[in-house]
Amino acid sequence: MNILGIESSCDETAAAVYSESGLRSNVIASQAVHRKFGGVVPELASRAHQQSIWGVTRQALNEASITIEDIDAIAVTNGPGLMGALLVGMCFAKGLALSHKKPLIGVNHIDAHIYANFIDNEPNYPFLSLIVSGGHTRLVLVHDFMQHEILGETRDDAAGEAFDKTAKILGLPYPGGPLMDRKSRTGDRSFVKFPQALLSEGYEFSFSGLKTSVLYHIEAIPEAERGTYLELNIENLSASISHAITEVLVKKTKKALKEFKIRDLVLAGGVSANSMLREKMHLLAKEMGITLHIPNPVYCTDNAAMIAVTGYHKAIRNQYDDALKLEAFASLK
Numbered sequence: 001m002n003i004l005g006i007e008s009s010c011d012e013t014a015a016a017v018y019s020e021s022g023l024r025s026n027v028i029a030s031q032a033v034h035r036k037f038g039g040v041v042p043e044l045a046s047r048a049h050q051q052s053i054w055g056v057t058r059q060a061l062n063e064a065s066i067t068i069e070d071i072d073a074i075a076v077t078n079g080p081g082l083m084g085a086l087l088v089g090m091c092f093a094k095g096l097a098l099s100h101k102k103p104l105i106g107v108n109h110i111d112a113h114i115y116a117n118f119i120d121n122e123p124n125y126p127f128l129s130l131i132v133s134g135g136h137t138r139l140v141l142v143h144d145f146m147q148h149e150i151l152g153e154t155r156d157d158a159a160g161e162a163f164d165k166t167a168k169i170l171g172l173p174y175p176g177g178p179l180m181d182r183k184s185r186t187g188d189r190s191f192v193k194f195p196q197a198l199l200s201e202g203y204e205f206s207f208s209g210l211k212t213s214v215l216y217h218i219e220a221i222p223e224a225e226r227g228t229y230l231e232l233n234i235e236n237l238s239a240s241i242s243h244a245i246t247e248v249l250v251k252k253t254k255k256a257l258k259e260f261k262i263r264d265l266v267l268a269g270g271v272s273a274n275s276m277l278r279e280k281m282h283l284l285a286k287e288m289g290i291t292l293h294i295p296n297p298v299y300c301t302d303n304a305a306m307i308a309v310t311g312y313h314k315a316i317r318n319q320y321d322d323a324l325k326l327e328a329f330a331s332l333k
C-alpha cells in the first residue's frame with residue numbers, strides 16, 4: 001500500500017510517500033519569504049504553497065520511483081493551521097483524488113506530529129505524548145490509535161512560541177527556536193533563574209510570564225550597555241531560557257508518567273528537536289525505566305512523512321473521507 005501525504009498548514013510545502021515497508025520519499029520546501037517579516041505572513045504562505053505544491057509532489061513521487069497511479073490513497077492535512085495555506089493543500093489533494101479516482105484521508109496536523117513516531121518504530125499503547133510545537137503544548141494520554149485523552153495544555157503561549165518570542169527579545173532572527181538551541185549548547189543554564197510557571201497546577205502550562213521576565217531582564221541593563229551585554233551573554237541567556245522552558249515540560253511529563261503508570265513516552269512537534277529537551281527526557285526515561293520515543297529531527301518539525309504515516313494507519317483501518325465533503329479547520333475545537 002502506497003500513501004501520498006501532503007502538508008501545507010503553515011510555511012512548509014511538503015509531500016511524502018509511505019508504504020508498509022517504510023518511508024519511500026520525503027520532500028519539504030521551506031518558505032524563506034517570511035524571514036524578513038519576523039513571522040509567517042498568511043497570504044504569502046498561501047501563494048508560496050500554490051507555487052511549489054505540484055513540484056514538491058512530483059519530486060516525492062519521483063524519489064519513491066512511482067507514479068500517481070501506484071498510489072493507493074492520498075492523505076492531506078485538513079487542520080489546524082492557516083486557513084488559506086490549508087486550502088491550497090486540500091484543493092490540490094482533492095483534485096488529485098477525484099481525477100485519479102483515489103480515496104482521500106484527512107489528517108489532523110497535531111495528531112500527525114504524534115504518529116511521526118511510527119515512521120521508524122512502533123510505540124506501545126497506551127503511551128503518554130508531549131506535543132510541543134509552534135502553536136500547541138499539550139500532554140495527551142493515547143489509549144489506542146486516535147483515542148486521545150488530553151491531560152492539559154497551555155493557557156497562553158506554546159513552547160515553540162516561547163522559544164521564538166524570547167529569541168526575538170535577544171535579537172535572534174525568526175524562527176528563533178533552532179538558533180537558541182544552538183547558542184544554548186555552550187551556555188551556563190544557571191546564569192539567570194527565569195520563572196517556571198504553574199509547577200504545582202496539574203498539567204496546564206503557561207509561558208507568557210517567561211517572555212515578560214526575559215524582557216524585564218534585558219530592559220534592566222542600561223541602554224548603552226545592552227548590545228555588549230547581549231553579545232557577551234547570548235549563550236548564557238539562551239541556556240537559561242531553554243532551561244526554564246524544558247524544566248517545566250520535563251517536570252509535568254514526569255508527574256503524568258507516575259500518575260498514570262505509563263511505560264512509553266512519545267515526544268512530538270517542532271520543539272522535540274530541541275537538544276536540551278531531548279537530553280533531559282533521555283535522563284528522565286533512564287531514571288524511570290521507561291521507553292522514550294523521539295522522532296528523527298527531520299520528522300519533528302512540519303513535514304509530510306508524518307501525514308503519510310498517519311494516513312497509512314487510517315487506511316489500514318478503513319478510515320477514509322469523502323473528497324467532496326472533507327472540510328478544512330483553522331483551530332482545534
Ligand code: KG4
Binds near residue numbers: 113133135269270
Ligand atoms: O511543529 P512545528 O514545525 O510547527 C508547528 O506545527 O507549529 O514547530 C515549529 C516550532 C517553532 O516555534 C520553532 O522555533 C520550534 O518549533 N523549534 C525549536 C527547535 N526546532 C524547532 N525550538 C527549540 N529548539 C529547536 N531545536
Ligand code: ZN
Binds near residue numbers: 113134269301302
Ligand atoms: Zn506542526
